Amino acid sequence: MTRIAVIATGGTIASTATEGGVVATRTAAAVLEGAVFGDIEVETHDLMTVGSYRMTLGHLRLISDEVDGLLRRSHDPVDGIVITHGTDTMEETAILLDLVHDDERPVVLTGAQRAGDARDGDGPRNLADAVLTAASPQCRGLGVLIVFAGRVLPARATRKVHTTALDAFRSTACGAVGTVADGTVTVDAVPRRPRPIPRPTAAFDDTRVDLLEMYPGADDVLIAAAVSAGARGIVLAGTGIGNANPVVVTAVRGLVGTDVAVVLSTRVPEGPVQGVYGDGGGADLVAAGVPTASGLPATQLRILLALWLSENKAEPDRVRSMIAAHADIAEEDNKEE
Template identity: 35%
Template structure:
């Protein structure tokens, strides 16, 4: 049987980082170019062929819409290439969940797209990069990986884009999923899916934006005043996401100002600063014209709202229907 051929797109991150010492805490991400990285992968004995392409060499805290556009275009090209069976995207962990959701919503599901990163640079003691990459390769080369949308592979788990979030600042087990955690368990020698695919041959849900609308995130805090909303509007915000207390709560004065804002036509989404949990609709939301983020945290709620506005969806009820969709 012919070995699978995978397109590996590199953007930098810790998986391509070096510290210059096995025990230093600080390091520089994106130091290992794709050709060198794939040479090191050759020692793993993976039964696949690789085509590598360097798109960026950054820490993902510096991710931009321009780089997102380059990633999206390269994946679309790979999906159209009959010689490519799946795509692996190396990415820093800081904004991996946002990139994952953006790609998940703007790509078809016909070929596996698997994101992978690391929490320790390549020359650190106990580096996790090569194991994570070997796991990602096993997932991307598996026929059953298609039809599941964009996936992220870290610490022997496969997590769907809609569920994944970075939950810990350090340690190799830094990612969690909500409301689903892992959808498969993977090692370099095995892969077990916990259920069947749910998006077989599905087209992209949204067109990739030509421009990303300006949407700030307001982080709720004790003593928060409504002038923060005024500041957002002065900066030409086209929508607002609130990282609220608990189930998307905020001070009454801020809520009143945001309700005026939403009624004037600027969409407002209530999310939560809590790590995990649903933000359901509350009785006041219809009157205030607010949208409840449901299972999406603030960063991912912002991505979805940007896509909706860029695709001409502005009515709160229609926005809410997309946030409700699983």
């Protein structure tokens, strides 16, 4: 019999309405109540019960530790893992897990857009689809997946694209890898994944990496504040193809070669990041020594940078090599930094 472990972390799928708003309160057993999975045996693990908007890097590491422990368990081994999670930061947890995943067995994240006590909730269907996906032989070797609204999505480059729609997630780089319909999992594509990197240690919890979005009139104040607060890294979500302005370029130029790593991303959902424009644009940032990253959205790039900086120094050449190997989808994805 196939055995799937369900790790509950909270989120809307585990939430109920209270006087103070919708709050995560339900256990894994409560979330699974009444569900039938045929010949799939499901075991539950209550790890935490929080809204994902409250999560820290420490929470993400705890989830990673739980996954690792279950995959290493020798007695009653599991065939796959499902994680119920809030949708707000599911993309961050998914990429952390995928970056370090070195096992053929699927790890699947899912959740809900409607509270657990809603009459027309989407949680039960998403959870059933996730369990089927985690149990499917077709999904072995695909890495970490997000299953939502009948779609099977790769962790890499998948992000929440709508605040309330039931089909809230989409991969901005390569699309879905499959579907779940009428109890059948169909896989149409195999996502390219870079070689796994070491799992997070306790140092990850306190590795500060700030995400700064560019906008008309942006200056160096937030950059200076991030450095003053102890940031080990800064992800610049530039406008368009990856642009800023002369004030920001000057501030960033002063950080290149220090113990603060700066990486250029974009606030635009899709498309490459390139140094094309001068006069404060991406060409100036690249000329200053800032690496660009196109394969991951800025939210996921921040997790990668924090994971890497938690165990490495911000040496420009090594940061650039790491970004090329793990943040950009290219033929070189399997190179080691």
